[in-house]
Amino acid sequence: MRVARFAGDDDPRFGVIGDDDGVATIAVLRGDPLYAGFELTGQKVPLDDVRLLAPVIPRSKVVCVGLNYARHAAELGGDVPEEPLIFLKPNTSVIGPGEPIFYPEQSSDVHYEGELAVVIGRICRDISAEDAAKVIFGYTVANDVTARDLQTKDGQWARAKGFDTFCPLGPWIETNLDPSNLEVNTTLNDEPKQDSRTSDMVFSPADVIEYVSSFMTLLPGDVILTGTPEGVGPMSVGDTVSVTVEGIGTLTNKVVSRD
Template sequence: MRIARFAMGDGVAYGVVEGESGQPQTISELHGHPFGIDPSGVRLTGQRYPLAEVRLLAPVLPSKVVAIGRNYADHIREMGAAQLPQEPVLFLKPSTSVTGPGDRIAYPVKLTDRVDYEGELAVIIGRLCRDVPKERAEDVIFGYTCANDVTARDLQLRDGQWTRAKGFDTFCPLGPWMETGTDPSDLGITTTVNGEVRQHARTRELLWDVPSLIEYVSAVMTLLPGDVLLTGTPEGVGPLADGDEVSVTIESIGTLTNKVVIRD
């Protein structure tokens, strides 16, 4: 099931996306909040809209975005690392970095000379949890979406840590919706810039798979409903320029597209 967060007129709601890509699609409005105190009360309202007539928003507004660095061997090598990490590399992106499908990625040219794309599979947490064994990881996952871990590469190298480089407003596009019924173990992930393929890999190449990451992260911090876990980017990262259109497509989920603009 594909669940999207959308704006229609002055209102914002969640809805179920119906229909296949390339055909007329609709969104059926939901009453209630999938991440509310009582998600069992979520139901269809009976209102249905053409998908082309609503504005899709970031599918969640997380309390935090927990991200994994260096989780594809080929990407580690392209970044010049001499050896693979012995355990997952964790960092945080602020909730204010989240933006939605079709929104602009704001390039802060006064502060950075290089902004890179990083296409990734994102995991959406569905319930409050801590110390989750990997055998039970599926119990705490709500669904999956596409993500772009946008990075000011020069600042990342200069600072020696990643908070500033990855924390700018709009540096975490998510969308277009959440897919609740897919197996994340072997999904194709492709990033294009202006239609040209720049990244292509499969999630089976992850050094640490989704259940292992859930176990590792939840041993460190409590995860809340709607929190996002970024699983890492494959090789092929590279710079973006003003006016570029970058898309992240993940098999069985969909495509997230954003355009780059200079930040005033």
């Protein structure tokens, strides 16, 4: 099931992506599938008639994993961590498909980082990797936008990865997916930049959930970014970046100036 959050003439709503005689549609839901349950309303709208939003706006946190692909660690001059390297993005950094990534005036070296993201569906603490699937609502696509120069300058990553618009998510949440061996690729202005598979991760999504939940309660709607493969690089104002994860879809955003 593909769960989308969208806007038309009404306030943002949730729906399930489907097909009606060859036309992509959204079956409208009543309620919030992540927090309060939901039911079908019986209404369907053409997908082309609505604007897709970030499929989830975390009420709590975005948890991220750094250096989770060995070749990415190597390209940044680092070693593979012995344990998952965890950092946080604020929920105010989240945007949806088609929304602009604002290039901050404080940086001159902003990078794309295409990733698989996990959406948590149940409150949990001390979950084993074997039980991790029980707390996962689904998966989506993410771009862990990073001001690389500020990451180096600050010596920690909060500012470099926490700017507004630095966490594009979308286009929807896929609830039925095996994350173990999916292709992840990124293009910049249609030019291939990243191309890897989730099987190359150092720590699997289940491993990450076990580790994070050992010291931090995970809540419904929390998002976990599972790390980016090699091939990261700079974006400039006017560029368009697209991240595709096999079995989910493509997340596209344009880089713009705040001026």
